[in-house]
Amino acid sequence: MFMPKETIEKTKLDDDALLYQKRDEKKDREKFKELDGKGKLQFFRDYYLLKVVIVVIAAVLLGSVIYTVVKPKPEAALNVAVVNDQWEEQALEDFKTSLQDYLGLDASKNTIEVMDALWLNDDGSDMATRTKLMVNISAGMVDVMIADQEQFLSYAQQGLFVDLTEELPADLYQKLNGQILTSGVIEEEGQEPTGEYSVGISLENSQLYGSLTNQTEPMYIGITTSTKNMEDAVKTLQYLFQ
Structure with missing residues (x-):
């Protein structure tokens, strides 16, 4: 060739x-x-x-x-949603680190996620935020929720919080007597709430929470019925009221 x-x-x-x-x-x-x-x-x-x-x-x-x-990605051991309040960045990081130690979590394996600044109102302009919150609650990605009384009760009446009398240790429940928020649940649309359940706790006397926020309006904390981390959720309430 x-x-x-x-x-x-x-x-x-x-x-x-x-x-x-x-x-x-x-x-x-x-x-x-x-x-x-x-x-x-x-x-x-x-x-x-x-x-x-x-x-x-x-x-x-x-x-x-x-x-x-x-490498394995750290999993969220606890998810906290904060409605109508926003924490300072450094205070937020300090809270997560301190709570992580209190819960005995390994930082390389578990994280604490805080979703704050979820601003809700009654003028209809908060639909995106409400949708985001409900999606996370439905997916079991909100273990503990903090909100002002009006918004907290609106979710409580939908049956979104556990009855604290059934979940909190007796000594802690007794310690918080007088700070418990009760609510009924609306079984059918258009009806009045029925029953009376211990759905939340006022954070007004929590010094730790007071160090996190500038919010002057009373705030309440509760555990969602969709939580996948009940033990750590209960311990978080204990932590806030040490």
Whole structure:
């Protein structure tokens, strides 16, 4: 088969380059054997150190990427929703760290999520926020909810909070006597609420909560019926009323 002159010349150049490379590598090996310890170290630095450094850096970067992708992601051990209140960023971080220690959680495996600044009103402009909150509650992603009395009772009447008489330790419930918020539940639309349940606790006497907020209106805390972390939710109430 006929090969163009340019192809023949290029092939010859490639073959010559490979031959020279093999000769150089052979000479390098022979030269390396003849060197003493100090000379071998300098030879390594001159000819191979940069290549080794590049390979090591590439391996570290690849390993870091793989670890980031495959390492277990921390799971939320507790989700808190805060309606009509917003906490200072540093106070929020301090609260999460302190509560994490109180609950005995491993920060590398579990997190505490606080969804604050959920502003609700009665003029209909808060539909997106209400939808976001209800989606999270329905998905079991709100364990504890804090809200002003009006909004808290509106959700309580929908049956969204547990009866605290059934969940709180007797000594804690007795300690909070006089701070309990009760509510009935609307069984059918258009009807008055029926029954009377202990759905929330006033945070007015919680010094810890007072350090988190500038809210002057009384706020209440309750545990949602969709919680997947009842034990930690109860402990959170204990923590706030130490």
